[in-house]
Amino acid sequence: MTGNEALVQVLRNALGKDGVRTDPDVTASYSRDMMPLAPVGRPLAVVFPADTEQVRAVVRACAAAGVPIVPRGAGSGLSGAANAIDGCVVLVTTRMNEILEIDPDNRLAVVEPGVVNLDLRGAVEKHGLFYPPDPSSYDWCTIGGNLSTNAGGLCCVKYGVTTDSVLGLEVVLADGSLLKTGRRTVKGVAGYDLTKLFVGSEGTLGVITKAVLALRPLPQAPATLVAAFGNTADAGTAVTRIVREGVVPSLMEIMDSVSIKAVEQHLRTEVGPPGCEALLLCQSDSGGEAARRELEAIEQACKASGADMTYVTEDLAEGQMLLTARRAVLTALEVYGAWLTDDVCVPRTAITDLIAGCAEIGARRQVKIAVCGHAGDGNMHPTLVYDPNSAEEFERARIAFDEILELGLSLGGTVTGEHGVGKIKREWLAREIGPVGLAVHRSIKAALDPGNLFNPGSMFGVA
Template sequence: MSRTLVELLRDGLPDEAILTDPDVTSSYAHDMASFCEAGEPAVVVLPRTVEQVQHVMRTATELRVPVVPQGARTGLSGAANASDGCIVLSLVKMDRILEISPVDRIAVVEPGVVNAALSRAVGEHGLYYPPDPSSWETCTIGGNIGTASGGLCCVKYGVTAEYVLGLDVVLADGRLMSTGRRTAKGVAGYDLTRLFVGSEGSLGIVVRAVLALKPEPPQQLVLAAEFPSAQAACDAVCKIMEGGHVPSLLELMDRTTVKAVNALAQMGLPETTEALLLAAFDTPDPAADLAAVGALCEAAGATQVVPAEDAAESEMLLQARRLSLTALEAIKGSTMIDDVCVPRSKLAEMLEGVERIGEKYDLTVGVCAHAGDGNTHPTVCFDAADPDEGRRARESFDEIMALGLELGGTITGEHGVGVLKKEWLAREIGPVGVEMQQAVKAAFDPHSLLNPGKLF
């Protein structure tokens, strides 16, 4: 079948768009998640046009071959992992920004556009695309849509789903469907656009997106506050939000994360602190807002509050936060990264519970968090070559997931379900929820060809 599959693909794709060398195709087998099974693809295709994507899906449907859509493979849940004998459909070559409209405040892009490239392009027009995952320099808009990505600025500006106005989607049988709109408002029919956002490529292939933009805000300034405990830092977060403040960023790094970032990049962050809280404002008078938030931090027990003096110092602090996951991985070589979001009022209980779990399993577990959203990233560091350590890592991961649900949270705030959290999705939404989601999947993909084995 593999030979016939490749021959049929060549009918609608140029030779350079089809990769069959096993040494090459195996490099497309998985994303960045640990403990996620991955198969060997039969072929990798890199289309450049919508018509080529349609040809791939028609061929796949004719031969009943599964298709795994991929972006930059920066995901952390195994959602982009190949299955045996599949077509890996990499969309990174579809990387054109088709339109930027300052009047309509929209951008129209292909799925392979890199997040940072879009941000810079719209910035030239005085506009701003807020969603900014830590991997923004490499992750693609298509991948962001597939996993409903968030980022550092979510506390003020929201997540990817709030910026996707419309989509062009190639369905499993090769038909092209348009959803949504390019207008500021629109409520015609079911909101199929939102259905595709976060669907992890299981319902269709996004080939074009209409994205909402905002006017570029003033340059933000960042404040760093040191705390003697996670509880004190979380108390400050609650006071900031309860006080009606609207920071553009409110991020937390625990002591383990701070030390890891220093070890990786010699950032000079304060290693004596138990928790480092970063708050930022992009308001007309950010210094005044930082002063008000700084006072709340001190009232919550901060031992030191240091506002950045300029944009360069602010960017240094943000870079430290963006390096958190990479730095934690460097401790042992492998990580399991949780993505548990809890109510802000339960944030301290989440962090304290994670610390207990790390002690129970004798593992290093660092936590960085989008604290303003209650979205925590407990990161279990382990040696993948040590079977016992790997077992303990997996068990601690599961306990952290269970803790999040016990606190009224969700198993994923922005990384998606993929392979890693299938069991936990079923626990969160229950059997009726699973049944209805499977029914939606069957309506769009009756032969279950799109990203099989993910979500359910």
């Protein structure tokens, strides 16, 4: 029996036959996320632990055999962070999908990593509570993946990203020991903030097996505003005015003309008026008169910035329909071909420059680029569309992808606002944080994972 065969047998003994898959067709289906640029290898096996003890058994077995582990959730990621490397074990957490506790009095929930984001939101809503992080894939992405990438979403402008809703974690470390971080209290400053260290670590430091999440009171049904602009510069000015006014909507999204036209084709409905070059979509969940005041201030800012049309509705179904248009952008772009979505965050005053720069890059590289994103925090998602059957067109898209990252940095931004570094932005992380920052990252990795067991090659290389 070879070393690999012996390891597979140990894993089957620990997880049962159904918990370990080695069939090449099955392992291939779990080998990558949704980022086509990221490199991908062939895993030795894919394992599906059902609880923390099984995760610990997998970690110990792989550590003893010197076989790396790549943790994976539902595979909705967009950076290649969950992509397999040759000969690894892909550890899938989707079977660990229990909501272990909902504590309405302390406004918290305790969950396993395989819980689907939307399922958690629905469960806590029954208690009059709200879990804010809402990535666009919230109907199928898992909490574990959200934690590993520090996912954001449409509500970030008011409620922050995933880390802002995490109180504590349970993490299996490289030696199989179990680390518990954080707390269940509102406040607590005992020791280093290890919880925030693991959130966003992309599975490079350990395997998250449990999370204590902070909840909020369920907000009021949102009122919605949509504003149409004849050019993106005016839309960018409106965003700046809204921020300067001190208004904090629960959602503020922007779509450029390419996004608008794709969604209109996809949904077979008019999203913006003729000649619309940019659409701003805002919501307020403050309720009643407070929401009306917020949207009135936003509407005035849009009009003062040159909006051609504004429309406000308190009808929930109508607001959801408008939000559906924003969430449908990536799917809608498939009418033009395959898509490759970028993720840069710039100062809100630079949104217009980013959109204009993307248009210039698209024209120069002959690649269609649609830009939409979270205007409230400057996190934009330029999405490149290409013919998947054309290697030459794919290469142009790849070059344009990197040029957008360069543009984001030049505007004082970051190369990732919420999708993570993964295996496609390693050199860009090094450029952004510099040699000292990279050395600190590597030191932390070496301290917690000296054998480079977890997700080697993701985020940054090992010196």
